[in-house]
Amino acid sequence: MVWRGLGSKLLFWVAVASLPALVITSLSTGAYTKVGFPTVIKLLTCSYVPKPYLAIILRRALRTLAAITVGIALSSSGLSLQYVLKNPLAEPYLLGIASGAALGVLTALLLGHTEPYAIFVAALVGALGTFSLVMLISSFTGFNPLSVIIAGVATSYCVSAVNIFIMMRIAEKIPSAYFWLFGSVAYVLKDQVTYSLVITALAITWLGIRSGAVATLILGEDVAKSLGIKTKLLRAEVVVASSVATSAVVAMAGPVGFVGLAAPWLARLGVGTDFRKALPASLITGASLTTLADLVARSALPPTEIPLTAITSLMGTPVLIYLLIKRVGWGRS
Amino acid sequence: MSVVIKDLVVKYGDFKAVDKVSLRVGRGEVLTIVGPNGAGKTSLLKALVGIEPIADGVIEVCGKVFRSGERVKAPKYISYVPAVPDVDPWSRVEDLLRVATYGVGGVSDDYLRYVAKLLGIEGFMSRYFGSLSSGEGRLVMIATALVRRPKVVVMDEPLTFLDLRNQARVMGIIRKLANEETTVIVASHEVHLTPLYSDYVAVMSRGKVVAEGAPEEVIRGDVLKEVYGVELVSTEELRVKALVPKPEVPT
Numbered sequence: 001m002v003w004r005g006l007g008s009k010l011l012f013w014v015a016v017a018s019l020p021a022l023v024i025t026s027l028s029t030g031a032y033t034k035v036g037f038p039t040v041i042k043l044l045t046c047s048y049v050p051k052p053y054l055a056i057i058l059r060r061a062l063r064t065l066a067a068i069t070v071g072i073a074l075s076s077s078g079l080s081l082q083y084v085l086k087n088p089l090a091e092p093y094l095l096g097i098a099s100g101a102a103l104g105v106l107t108a109l110l111l112g113h114t115e116p117y118a119i120f121v122a123a124l125v126g127a128l129g130t131f132s133l134v135m136l137i138s139s140f141t142g143f144n145p146l147s148v149i150i151a152g153v154a155t156s157y158c159v160s161a162v163n164i165f166i167m168m169r170i171a172e173k174i175p176s177a178y179f180w181l182f183g184s185v186a187y188v189l190k191d192q193v194t195y196s197l198v199i200t201a202l203a204i205t206w207l208g209i210r211s212g213a214v215a216t217l218i219l220g221e222d223v224a225k226s227l228g229i230k231t232k233l234l235r236a237e238v239v240v241a242s243s244v245a246t247s248a249v250v251a252m253a254g255p256v257g258f259v260g261l262a263a264p265w266l267a268r269l270g271v272g273t274d275f276r277k278a279l280p281a282s283l284i285t286g287a288s289l290t291t292l293a294d295l296v297a298r299s300a301l302p303p304t305e306i307p308l309t310a311i312t313s314l315m316g317t318p319v320l321i322y323l324l325i326k327r328v329g330w331g332r333s
Numbered sequence: 334m335s336v337v338i339k340d341l342v343v344k345y346g347d348f349k350a351v352d353k354v355s356l357r358v359g360r361g362e363v364l365t366i367v368g369p370n371g372a373g374k375t376s377l378l379k380a381l382v383g384i385e386p387i388a389d390g391v392i393e394v395c396g397k398v399f400r401s402g403e404r405v406k407a408p409k410y411i412s413y414v415p416a417v418p419d420v421d422p423w424s425r426v427e428d429l430l431r432v433a434t435y436g437v438g439g440v441s442d443d444y445l446r447y448v449a450k451l452l453g454i455e456g457f458m459s460r461y462f463g464s465l466s467s468g469e470g471r472l473v474m475i476a477t478a479l480v481r482r483p484k485v486v487v488m489d490e491p492l493t494f495l496d497l498r499n500q501a502r503v504m505g506i507i508r509k510l511a512n513e514e515t516t517v518i519v520a521s522h523e524v525h526l527t528p529l530y531s532d533y534v535a536v537m538s539r540g541k542v543v544a545e546g547a548p549e550e551v552i553r554g555d556v557l558k559e560v561y562g563v564e565l566v567s568t569e570e571l572r573v574k575a576l577v578p579k580p581e582v583p584t
Contacts, residue, residue: 086421147437215432219477220419227435228408273421273461274428 012270012281015288022291026064029299032056056201066185066193068287070256070308071263073200073249074098075286076279077242078260079267081209083214083275084235087145088323092127092246092261094308095152098255099159100130101247104180106166109174116195116251123247130159131243181258182307185294192252199248203241208278214238215275256290257309258316263289265319289315334361335395335485335516336381342389343376350376352540353390359534361514363507365527365548368537369561375416377537378487381405381518382413395484396558408436412478416489416520418427418470422463426454426473429462435475451583452476453502460492469492475503485516492523497578504530504580514584528552529580536560 026045028037035056043049043057054059079092083323092098104126108119134152141147176187207214213234216224249256266289267281293311300306336358343351349519351373358364378565379385381392383405390429392399394407397563405411420429430448434440449455452472460468471494478486491507492500500523505518507530521527527534535545545550554565 083421088423092534210497212432212435215428216435218421218424219429219433220415220421222379222384223413223433223474223477224414225384226408226411226413227433228383228406229435268423273424274431276432 003249008331009270011284012266013121015266015285016270016281019288020282022288022295023064023068026291026295027057027060028069029295030056030060030302045201051217062190062193063185063188063294064291065197066188066253066292069193069197069200070183070185070249070253071259071286071288071290072204072247072283073196074256074259075263075267076204076207077245077284079264079275079278079282080238080242081260082216082264084238086147086217087148088265089145089149089261089320091258091264092242093255093257093260094149094156094320096134096156096159097127097243097246098129098190099156099163100185100245101127101250102163102255103130103159103166104247105164106170106177106252109170109177110166116191119251120195120199120247124243127247127250128244131239165216177305179305180254183254183309183312184297184305184307185253186298186305187224188252196248196252200245203245203248204231204279206241206284208236210234210241211276211279218275219272253308255309256293256312258312258320259286259289260294262312262316262319265323277288311314334358334393334526336518336572337393338377338381338390340390341377341380341387341392343373343380343385344388345376349540350389351380354537354540354542356535356542356545358516358518360516361450361511363511363517363519363530364517364533364534364535365521366535366537367521367524367527367532367552370538372537372560373540374537375489376540378413378489378518378520382411382487384413385409397573409485410483411485412472412480412481412483412574414486414488414491416493418474420462420470421476422461424462425458426460427458427464429473429477429482430458430480431496437481444482445480448476448479451479451506453499468496471495472499472503475506479506479510483515485518486510487518489520490522491519492521492526499524501578501581502583508580508582524552525558525575526577529577 024040028040035053039053040047040057081090081095082088101123104122105119108122134155137151138148150275163181167177171178213229216227216229221231263286264282266285268276271277271281293308296311297306297308334357338354338356341351342349354377366377368374376385386404387399387401389401390418392405394405395410397407399405431440441542444453449458451545452475454472454476457465462473465473475491491503495503510517523580531548533545534548534551535542535549536556543560557565
């Protein structure tokens with residue numbers, strides 16, 4: 001028992017400690033092998049680096065920043081949804097929020113809108129619409145943690161099928177869109193990253209401001225109300241903030257799965273279940289996981305880029321299986 | 334007076350769960366509300382802590398007055414222990430105690446340890462709530478109310494699910510709170526234990542208070558028969574010896 005506790009804490013601290021190393025490795029890794037670790041060290045120690053090399057490092061920095069943005073957005077979103085839905089399996093991908101956001105983006109593209117704000121608004125509308133549908137379906141089964149996830153996965157598959165149909169219509173015009181549909185930060189643009197990062201930061205700031213109130217939700221609806229919390233309003237705020245963060249990164253990098261499940265759980269096992277601590281902790285674990293996933297995506301089968309979801313799913317599914325086996329039964333008590 | 338309830342009505346649609354109830358509880362006094370299922374005890378407590386709105390009447394908590402159409406909003410003074418905890422099973426006990434101090438400025442490690450020791454839960458502070466027994470969960474919920482250092486504690490069925498040892502412990506804690514000038518309002522089905530820790534008892538039936546007074550005046554066969562519809566006799570009459578847990582007031 002003690003060892004198991006230590007193991008989960010250790011995993012969290014490894015994720016925290018490895019983030020700087022992962023970022024430096026990310027800046028050093030890529031198709032241009034001449035620009036590697038020594039060049040990055042030179043840059044960090046303010047030594048001379050040739051301009052073309054600097055451009056390559058900046059390009060990798062943009063990609064790394066995009067991966068970190070995806071990580072912090074999805075992990076904070078997943079964690080928050082787990083608290084407001086009191087469901088340990090909740091995360092934007094499994095609940096259909098990510099595929100809903102993707103549906104919004106693809107619909108906007110189909111209609112000829114390519115402006116960043118239009119893409120983001122479309123993603124948000126798609127995310128909230130799909131989430132509402134999932135909640136409606138789950139309401140017939142009493143919001144049991146498993147039934148919510150099953151409704152989410154079913155809706156997500158259905159929306160993904162529609163996404164593929166739309167993709168076939170627009171693929172001729174935007175060939176890289178196929179790649180986007182499976183999650184990738186390989187071809188992100190500076191404006192996209194800026195836009196996504198700013199919106200994500202705003203959503204996370206809001207979650208941070210409300211973290212004390214969100215934390216009380218674990219005490220149950222009635223006790224939270226007795227503490228003066230307007231629980232319905234708070235839940236709506238958190239769902240919107242989570243959907244905003246998810247939509248911002250889906251608009252940039254496509255739907256990336258399981259980060260919103262694995263990163264929050266690494267954080268919760270590491271620092272406990274107090275939302276005020278778990279939120280900042282999950283930002284770090286999320287950033288570490290997606291930076292690692294992006295590193296694997298570009299270096300496992302060079303020069304081919306592997307979609308991010310393929311890697312994050314490998315990280316996230318063991319967590320899902322662990323929770324299903326160990327913990328989900330508690331929800332039935 | 335710490336809590337004054339005047340002509341309180343609590344409604345669900347057209348149904349009056351609490352119908353013109355008036356009660357007064359002073360500082361450091363323990364009031365226990367008894368009555369059959371559906372009598373309106375829980376609805377009354379929920380209105381007291383701001384979960385249900387006041388349909389009609391007035392509630393005064395530590396000098397703050399709340400009227401018809403309002404909800405009581407006095408979380409700094411009043412803490413609530415629900416009958417059926419709706420806690421996230423994936424929460425650690427220590428975190429539950431810490432987040433429960435929302436709005437009252439957190440809790441020191443020393444006070445957290447003190448409350449945990451008082452309830453006898455110090456051994457499972459790092460466990461998940463879902464892994465606890467019902468009785469252990471009840472003790473944790475009482476602890477979440479006490480860490481806020483409230484002036485009024487409202488407890489719905491604090492003695493259910495508890496073994497004899499823990500019933501003695503919780504009754505003792507109720508007396509200790511009263512000795513320290515905290516007002517305690519309890520709803521309970523453990524009618525036979527009520528005289529052991531209560532200063533006053535109110536009997537509710539169909540949304541109304543039908544009897545109130547000192548325990549010896551109210552916990553009587555004739556009063557309770559009318560409300561519960563069963564014959565209640567003293568153990569002397571049955572010529573049996575019944576044992577009850579002796580409240581253990583912590584020092």
